[in-house]
Amino acid sequence: MNAPKKQLVLTNRVGIPDSHTLAVYQKTGGYSKALSKTFSQTPDGVIEEVKNSGLRGRGGAGFACGMKWSFVPKNTGKPTYLCVNADESEPGTFKDRLLLEKDPHQLIEGIIIACYAINCHTAYIYIRGEFDLSYKRIHKAIEEAYAQGILGKNVLGKNYALNVYIHRGAGAYICGEETALLESIEEGKGQPRIKPPFPAVVGLFGCPTIINNVETLSALPFILSEGATAYKKWGTEKSPGTKLFSVSGHIQKPGVYELPLGYSLKKLIEENCGGMTAGKKLKAVIPGGSSVPILTAKDVETMMLDYESAIAHGSMLGSGGVIVMNEDVDMVWALKNLTRFYAHESCGQCTPCREGTGWVDKILYRMLHEGGTNEDLNLLTDISHNMMGKTICVLADAMAMPVLSYIKKFPDDFRNHFRRTGSSPRAKVI
Amino acid sequence: MLFQFNAQNQKKFEELLSHYPTKVAALLPTLWLVQEQEGNISFEAMEVVANLLDVSPAHVYSVATFYTMYHLKPVGKHHLQVCRTLSCALMGSENLLEHFKNKLKINEGEVTPDGRFSLCAVECLASCGTAPAMMVNETYHENLNVQKVDQILKELK
Ligand SMILES: Cc1cc2nc3c(=O)[nH]c(=O)nc-3n(C[C@H](O)[C@H](O)[C@H](O)COP(=O)(O)O)c2cc1C
Ligand code: SF4
Ligand code: FES
Numbered sequence: 001m002n003a004p005k006k007q008l009v010l011t012n013r014v015g016i017p018d019s020h021t022l023a024v025y026q027k028t029g030g031y032s033k034a035l036s037k038t039f040s041q042t043p044d045g046v047i048e049e050v051k052n053s054g055l056r057g058r059g060g061a062g063f064a065c066g067m068k069w070s071f072v073p074k075n076t077g078k079p080t081y082l083c084v085n086a087d088e089s090e091p092g093t094f095k096d097r098l099l100l101e102k103d104p105h106q107l108i109e110g111i112i113i114a115c116y117a118i119n120c121h122t123a124y125i126y127i128r129g130e131f132d133l134s135y136k137r138i139h140k141a142i143e144e145a146y147a148q149g150i151l152g153k154n155v156l157g158k159n160y161a162l163n164v165y166i167h168r169g170a171g172a173y174i175c176g177e178e179t180a181l182l183e184s185i186e187e188g189k190g191q192p193r194i195k196p197p198f199p200a201v202v203g204l205f206g207c208p209t210i211i212n213n214v215e216t217l218s219a220l221p222f223i224l225s226e227g228a229t230a231y232k233k234w235g236t237e238k239s240p241g242t243k244l245f246s247v248s249g250h251i252q253k254p255g256v257y258e259l260p261l262g263y264s265l266k267k268l269i270e271e272n273c274g275g276m277t278a279g280k281k282l283k284a285v286i287p288g289g290s291s292v293p294i295l296t297a298k299d300v301e302t303m304m305l306d307y308e309s310a311i312a313h314g315s316m317l318g319s320g321g322v323i324v325m326n327e328d329v330d331m332v333w334a335l336k337n338l339t340r341f342y343a344h345e346s347c348g349q350c351t352p353c354r355e356g357t358g359w360v361d362k363i364l365y366r367m368l369h370e371g372g373t374n375e376d377l378n379l380l381t382d383i384s385h386n387m388m389g390k391t392i393c394v395l396a397d398a399m400a401m402p403v404l405s406y407i408k409k410f411p412d413d414f415r416n417h418f419r420r421t422g423s424s425p426r427a428k429v430i
Numbered sequence: 431m432l433f434q435f436n437a438q439n440q441k442k443f444e445e446l447l448s449h450y451p452t453k454v455a456a457l458l459p460t461l462w463l464v465q466e467q468e469g470n471i472s473f474e475a476m477e478v479v480a481n482l483l484d485v486s487p488a489h490v491y492s493v494a495t496f497y498t499m500y501h502l503k504p505v506g507k508h509h510l511q512v513c514r515t516l517s518c519a520l521m522g523s524e525n526l527l528e529h530f531k532n533k534l535k536i537n538e539g540e541v542t543p544d545g546r547f548s549l550c551a552v553e554c555l556a557s558c559g560t561a562p563a564m565m566v567n568e569t570y571h572e573n574l575n576v577q578k579v580d581q582i583l584k585e586l587k
Contacts, residue, residue, distance in 0.1 A: 091515045091554040129499045130555055132568035165449040168462055170497035173553065185450075188457040188493035205451055248517040248558035255559045290516060290554075321558070323517055337516045341553055 008234065008242045009222045010215065011258045014102045020137045022144040025105035031150055034225035038113050039158055046117040050220070052228035054240035059085050059176075059213030060289065060319045062239075062307045071200035072118045072208045081209040082115050082123040083185070084217060086138075087169055087176035089128060091290035091341060092321030095244035096214040098256050100127070100134035103218065104141035110217030111164060112155060113224055118210055121161050126181050129169045139166060173345040177393050178211040180347065191347045192393035215244055235261035239306035243317075249324035250277050261306040265295075268305065269324060280326035284410070288318025290338050291398035293405030294331070314405065330424070331413040335406045336364040342399035353396035356387040360403055368424050372417045377407055433475035439467050443482070453483045457493055461500055470501040498552070506541045506548030508586045511565040514551040517558030522575070526562055527551055529576050533583070546587070 013019040013028055025031065038046055051066030072080055084107070088096040099107060111123050127135055142164055145151040153161050167185050174180045175190035182204050184190035203209020219241065223231045232240040239261040245268065248254045252274030259268065265287060269275065276282055282297045287305070293315040295303065303313045310317040325334060343357040360383055363376055384400035391397075407414060417424060435443055442463055446456045460483065464475050471494055473487075480487040494500045512527050527549075531537060534547050541548040557563035560572035564579075571582060 088556050089554060092517055092558050093554075094556040094558055097556045128556070129497070130552075130565065133570075167449075168459065170458060170462070171499035171552075172497050184458065186452070186455055188454065188489070189496045205455075246559060248561060249520050254561075286516075323520075323558070325520065329520065334516060334520075337514075337519050341515055344553065 008258055008260070009231070010099065010218050010242065010244060013106070014098065019102050020104055020141065022105060022141065022148065030105055030221070031109055034109060034221040035112065035156060037224050038116055039156070043117045043119055046113065046224070049228050050117070050223060053223045053231045055216065055219055055223060055231070056239065056307065057213055058215035058243060058320070060090065060291070062317060065212065065216055068200060069118050069210060071198065072210060073201060076208060078207040079122060080118050080120040081204040081207055082111065082118065082120045083181060083204060083209060083211045084111060084123060084125040085176060085178065085181060085211055085213045086125055086127040086131070086134070087181065088214070089173040089176055090319045090321055091338065092246060092248055092286060092323040093289050093319040094246045095256050095320065097131060097134055099214050099218050100131065101137055104138040105145070106218050106221055107138070107214055108141055108145055108151070108164065110220035112162060113220040114210065114212060114217055115162050116160065121163065123162065123164045124185060125164065125166045126175070126185065127166055127168055129171050135166065135168065142166070174347045174395060177395065180393070181211060182209065191349050194392055236306045236308070238308050243305070243320055245305065245320045245322050247273050247322045247324065250280060250326040251324045252277055259305060263305045265300050265303045265305055268322070269300065276326055280328065282324065283327045283329055284325045284331060286321070286323040288316050289321035290323070290341065291402065292316040292318045293401050294409055296409050331406050331410040332364060332367055332417055335403065336361070336368060338402065339364055339399060342395065346395060350391035350396065352387045353391045356383050356396060357399055359383055360399065367414070367417045371420045372414065374418065377414055380407060433464070433468070433472065433478045435463070436467060439463050454485050457483055457485070457490065461494055465500060470504050504541070506546055508547050508566050510547060510549045511552040513553070513555045513557065513561070513563045515554035517554070518562040521561040523562035525576070526564070526574060526579060529579060
């Protein structure tokens with residue numbers, strides 16, 4: 001598959017001056033064809049179109065979007081809610097921030113389409129507390145939309161009401177987990193809930209609720225206006241369409257890239273991103289945000305950027321946060337940086353997660369500062385296994401799986417610490 | 431003196447309540463509003479908020495302490511938040527944090543005696559492509575190095 005000549009679905013307006021304003025959005029085709037096609041169909045028709053497009057959730061799990069919508073029960077007598085997940089905090093991921101800052105109206109149009117499909121009249125945008133510019137832009141965009149009758153009592157003059165509110169987070173990674181997000185709105189403390197029941201059935205305020213990621217919703221205007229078939233032109237059979245990849249680390253041209261799913265990871269690094277910095281060799285890549293297993297340079301040779309290929313290479317596509325590391329990186333040091341993150345962000349409800357994240361972090365700290373033993377590797381492995389599949393949410397797995405993968409794929413980096421006593425040169429871990 | 435919203439924020443507070451079917455759902459935005467007005471959230475203010483939203487002060491306290499962005503103590507006029515997560519660490523954020531500590535003579539979590547600066551390390555700011563990154567109050571600063579940081583500090587004085 002070749003690199004796209006022009007931007008495709010999500011980032012068409014990113015380079016245009018004032019792309020965040022209503023005037024530019026409308027001038028470039030916004031709030032027009034997609035909405036008239038939406039409102040000329042039944043809600044079920046819209047769900048069908050999205051199902052046909054094969055669009056999968058871009059928040060990390062990759063669950064089929066149209067399918068999720070179809071789980072919303074009808075005629076419950078209760079309102080249905082949409083929660084927009086704009087809490088983007090997965091280390092290595094910075095794509096939603098781009099969409100929020102550069103094209104907030106595209107997101108709002110996506111929200112209108114989703115709400116119409118699931119018969120919802122109230123949407124909350126849960127936005128990360130740190131995203132000040134994003135907040136201002138989306139706030140202003142909502143105001144503009146109300147003023148033009150695009151939101152409010154009669155959306156575009158139709159007999160359909162929709163209110164959109166912003167709910168600001170306050171600095172807690174866990175609130176990006178969908179049930180923690182609901183708790184954070186409802187009660188304040190973002191502690192995940194046991195599933196089932198799933199939010200589509202019992203969600204916000206006990207009502208049916210759909211939670212969708214910013215990027216997922218931002219793809220809807222294209223899908224509705226151009227049709228599922230046009231969307232499926234890109235990508236693979238099981239992973240259709242395009243996706244945003246946030247690339248960071250030891251790379252010449254870091255940034256957000258919109259690519260057809262199934263694109264070569266090697267090509268992304270070597271061609272799109274101009275290769276490694278300072279003439280160094282590639283050592284390791286995290287392909288989908290810090291919560292997914294690591295890849296070696298050899299894995300990178302053959303991995304394609306789609307959900308299936310990532311799994312076949314022992315990892316996951318996750319949020320599409322690609323972190324590239326060169327030959328100088330000690331993988332024990334890199335892992336220690338991330339275990340501190342998870343130990344800090346565990347919400348503390350489940351013992352295996354609360355204790356396990358802390359223990360793993362302490363063992364790695366000791367390994368860096370005092371050297372390690374083979375016994376440490378067994379202990380790390382043992383703790384990780386005891387964290388997986390045993391907790392309320394998957395934050396525990398999101399640390400345990402990477403830990404196991406670093407040990408498996410870079411055993412020599414760990415062994416290097418065995419021979420040494422005293423602090424390693426890279427022991428300074430902030 | 432007991433905490434009270436000023437007239438403008440009282441209006442904003444009432445508007446907030448209209449966004450949700452329950453009062454307690456307005457807790458996060460109400461705490462933001464307190465912080466906007468006062469700079470930080472005191473225990474007395476939490477008691478007032480508890481009253482306004484019909485929840486216990488303990489509930490408000492447990493929520494306020496769950497999040498890193500609510501300041502329970504005053505912070506500096508310029509609150510420096512340096513990202514320490516992997517992408518930034520790969521690009522040298524450890525050195526930046528050390529530099530700040532040496533230059534301002536404070537540790538993480540502390541405020542300079544003149545109240546001008548406070549320093550903390552934070553987790554991934556979603557700026558990894560322009561690492562290392564930090565925030566000064568609400569503003570992002572990206573692609574940092576020691577020279578750039580010195581320039582920023584100078585301009586903030
Ligand atoms: C610990 C944790 C953190 C998460 N953080 C985010 C996030 O910041 N943004 C996001 O969209 N999804 C996040 N998710 C995934 C959500 O739970 C959920 O799957 C997603 O928002 C659903 O939207 P989608 O189907 O459109 O992808 C997180 C999940 C976990 C377990
Ligand atoms: S797994 Fe961790 S983060 Fe998730 S609910 Fe349990 S303690 Fe909280
Ligand atoms: S790791 Fe620092 S902004 Fe993401």
